[in-house]
Amino acid sequence: xxxxxxxxxxxxxxxxxxxxxxxxxxxxxxxxxxxxxxxxxxxxxxxxxxxxxxxxxxxxxxxxxxxxxxxxxxxxxxxxxxxxxxxxxxxxxxxxxxxxxxxxxxxxxxxxxxxxxxxxxxxxxxxxxxxxxxxxxxxxxxxxxxxxxxxxxxxxxxxxxxxxxxxxxxxxxxxxxxxxxxxxxxxxxxxxxxxxxxxxxxxxxxxxxxxxxxxxxxxxxxxxxxxxxxxxxxxxxxxxxxxxxxxxx
Numbered sequence: 418x419x420x421x422x423x424x425x426x427x428x429x430x431x432x433x434x435x436x437x438x439x440x441x442x443x444x445x446x447x448x449x450x451x452x453x454x455x456x457x458x459x460x461x462x463x464x465x466x467x468x469x470x471x472x473x474x475x476x477x478x479x480x481x482x483x484x485x486x487x488x489x490x491x492x493x494x495x496x497x498x499x500x501x502x503x504x505x506x507x508x509x510x511x512x513x514x515x516x517x518x519x520x521x522x523x524x525x526x527x528x529x530x531x532x533x534x535x536x537x538x539x540x541x542x543x544x545x546x547x548x549x550x551x552x553x554x555x556x557x558x559x560x561x562x563x564x565x566x567x568x569x570x571x572x573x574x575x576x577x578x579x580x581x582x583x584x585x586x587x588x589x590x591x592x593x594x595x596x597x598x599x600x601x602x603x604x605x606x607x608x609x610x611x612x613x614x615x616x617x618x619x620x621x622x623x624x625x626x627x628x629x630x631x632x633x634x635x636x637x638x639x640x641x642x643x644x645x646x647x648x649x650x651x652x653x654x655x656x657x658x659x660x661x662x663x664x665x666x
Contacts, residue, residue, distance in 0.1 A: 423479035423655045425457040428516060428533075430486050431464050447636030448484055448530075454654070455648035464512035471512075480627075481520055483513070485531025485634060488596060491547055495538060497548045501595055504505050505532070515539060526627040528651045534630025535596060538619060543602035546594055549615060556613040558592075566639045567592050568607040570612050576606035578629060579618050582646040590633035591640060592618065597632060627654040644657045 427448050434440035449459035459482075462474055475481075487505040489564040491498060493514070498504070505513075517540040519526050529537040535545055546552040558567065571588040573579040598616040602605055605628075609618035621628035629651070635644035 423457045423652060424460050424461045424477060424480040425652070425655075426462050426474065426478045426484070427452070428481075428513055429461060429463050429490065429509075430484065431506050433508065434531050440495055443473075444484060447457075447634075447638065447640070448482060451636045451645055451648040452482065452652075454645060455652040457648075457652045460486055462516075464509045466508075466575075468512065472517055475519060475523065476526065478525070480526035480528070480651065481534060482651075483527065483529040483533030483630075485533055485593075487532070488547075489532060489535060489545070491545075492506065494544075496547065501548050506583040511549065519629075524623075524626040524628075526651065527654045528628075528644065528647075529630035529636055530636065531594060531632065532596070534619065537628065537630050538602045538605070540597050541599060541602035541605065543605070545560045546597050546599045549597050550555050550595065552599070553613065556615055563635070564633055565591075565593065565626050568639070571617055571633075573609045573618075574606070574649055577606075577618075578647075578650050579609040582650060583643065587637070588637075590631075590644070591637055592633060593637075596631060 427444060430442050431442045432440060444461060460478060465471060465475040475502040479581065481495050490503040490510055511536055517536055521541060540543060549556050556609055558634065568589045568655055571590045571593050573583055601619060605619045606622050607616050608620045609616055617632045619630050631647065634640060635647045
């Protein structure tokens with residue numbers, strides 16, 4: 418009998434149509450490769466126009482990964498656009514917000530990456546810093562326009578999923594952002610930070626809902642082999658399997 422694997426939905430990046438070019442949805446391979454390596458089967462979900470169709474898809478899934486992408490439009494939350502922002506296409510953002518609301522209502526296992534974590538936090542009642550260099554002027558550099566391999570240290574909270582992944586020692590993760598979490602959503606806790614205080618991971622504290630997010634990108638080419646363990650922990654939380662803990666050196 419073939420092994421049963423969990424079906425993990427993934428939303429997509431989206432570019433609207435322009436003159437002489439149709440609109441298209443796409444996804445970097447790191448997301449579906451990491452899900453596959455961790456024991457799941459990725460199911461890619463484009464930004465559907467009929468939002469009620471979301472439930473038809475979610476009925477067949479076991480969990481969901483929210484991918485990264487451009488900046489969320491702060492006007493949707495009552496704030497002004499910052500001049501440094503590169504805004505997400507409205508069709509994708511409208512879809513993604515509805516998607517997260519329905520995932521939360523179901524308490525479906527969910528993992529957000531980059532702006533996927535920011536979206537999870539906002540939909541659940543948290544807020545964002547829209548440009549951390551202004552909001553936290555003493556912060557470390559969190560992106561390098563000339564390199565996708567920029568990294569910084571990570572400080573994890575004891576007893577968290579992040580601690581199970583990384584253990585003790587010198588931990589460094591990639592950093593590709595200028596926005597970050599400000600107020601953490603009710604029911605969630607910060608489980609990893611950059612040494613400058615910028616939030617790098619959150620986890621839901623309710624025992625019946627597996628929901629987490631990382632500001633860094635464990636699926637990117639600049640990630641380490643250890644970062645894959647985040648996906649493994651997520652899939653293990655869905656399947657109930659116990660996985661071997663491999664601590665950082």
